[in-house]
Amino acid sequence: MPNILILSKNAAEYIKLLSAADLPGAVLLTPGQPLTNCEIVIGEPDRIRPVLEQLPDVKWIQSTWAGVEPLLDPALRRDYRLTNARGVFGRLMAEYVFSYLLLHERKILQRLDAQKQKRWDPTITGTLRGKTIGLLGTGSIGAEVARTAKFFEMTVRGYTRASEDSPDVDAYYHGNSLFTFANGLDYLISILPNTGETREIVNTALLAQLPPHALFMNVGRGSAVDEAALCDALRRGALAGAILDVFNSEPLPPEHPFWSTPNLLITSHSAAPSFPADIARLFIENYRRYVAGEPLKYQVDFKQGY
């Protein structure tokens, strides 16, 4: 008879979705109610963190986000199973990545400017076909981006520590072959989580491997980017553009130089939202496993950080 605490800005929607699922033995709780015998929590990591010490009986926490940084602080307890949201962001993230690659190739912003001047602008279009995309990180999201790239007849390189399952990645790179991976790419996409190994991996030396027509995109975590190095590359014209969804500090402060760096587009962490219907489906599947005593899907390794 596990009590499930819902700590989410979308609590009303989760209550509706989980009630409809008729989970055997479950009692749904929200913050107003007494938190006795609360074994399971589902919610946003930043809402869970402040109450973590007030839940002595918690055994499993399901994050509604992919990123679980707020719960990885070494000062916090780790005596429960933490699962994150995975496998639900791939399609949305692929739509995001290709919307901006196509915006660039199709010269959409240039054509909008021409229209403002009532000027016919038949400038020849670019195309995705034949281009080379490099993915920093080839987990479930990277695999969906790779599959989409193949659909558009591109070449795909992947840089990864351990995920080599995607048949759509043409070549995998590891460890100190990072520069070989990046050399000559048309597009570099970071999908990396925030770990010690990924911090500022996108720095001056890595950006120097890209040709001046290349685009950089960050949909993973802001910590992967040396922000000053990226601004500098864009200002020097050493890079054609950058599209950033994630930042070291969010919301990005108004005084940050990114807001006005040339050819840098900011998308305010909107690339792949956690739609409650998707997250609830994932939770329900894990709840069935929890009750049956089976291993949970997408359990986070506290040491690796994802």
Next chain:
Amino acid sequence: MPNILILSKNAAEYIKLLSAADLPGAVLLTPGQPLTNCEIVIGEPDRIRPVLEQLPDVKWIQSTWAGVEPLLDPALRRDYRLTNARGVFGRLMAEYVFSYLLLHERKILQRLDAQKQKRWDPTITGTLRGKTIGLLGTGSIGAEVARTAKFFEMTVRGYTRASEDSPDVDAYYHGNSLFTFANGLDYLISILPNTGETREIVNTALLAQLPPHALFMNVGRGSAVDEAALCDALRRGALAGAILDVFNSEPLPPEHPFWSTPNLLITSHSAAPSFPADIARLFIENYRRYVAGEPLKYQVDFKQGY
């Protein structure tokens, strides 16, 4: 020993490509040279039309464009085989269509405005997944758009006179079921050629079948659209947006109301250019057939107009 006349703004490129192909018996001619015994012409229809009567021996004309309107004037001779460019525009056209569908769903222009104000804008994104797209015309280009729509997990409706070969179209509509086809579509895409039957098919009555959140896109021919009706629908907010690549008059005159109609984007007939390498490949294949006395690929039916 057929003489081939090249009448193209890309003549130098075609001479290079066709010379490299080493076509058996072919002699390549350009406008400066005497046009004796000229059996074959390859080029843009608007360049071919003025010299058509000066080529008594012409037996086959290969258009570098899909559209061949300049050669369909009933006053002109039709005693030769006319082939157009097909099968080479599908991927480019699909990239075009999806670049603008994603621009819309991802609220890219809204996010650009927010960035100008240094404002964090995490407005929830839309998605292609689950949306319904309607294709007016399901030939080789429509089939590629349909295949891309399926990749993005959309529902596809097709309206066609005779092309029903695509496995990616979920339902085909014909003749007077046009309104049933259009009713409730999220996106309506016209890929229609210019014929008597397609003239102003996109009019007030058809647009009234679309919900106010729908987008209309024209990548076929300008004649398919009742321009005043489209402007009116956009001004009334009866339609969320229109993206137009083709027009009744090109280049679009500076005084045309389209330039400043709200939520209407103009792309200056840039969606799917005729890259000489693609067209030459197609011509070389047809030349082989011509010499062997076999039927040519993509022969135009003068009566149907495509």
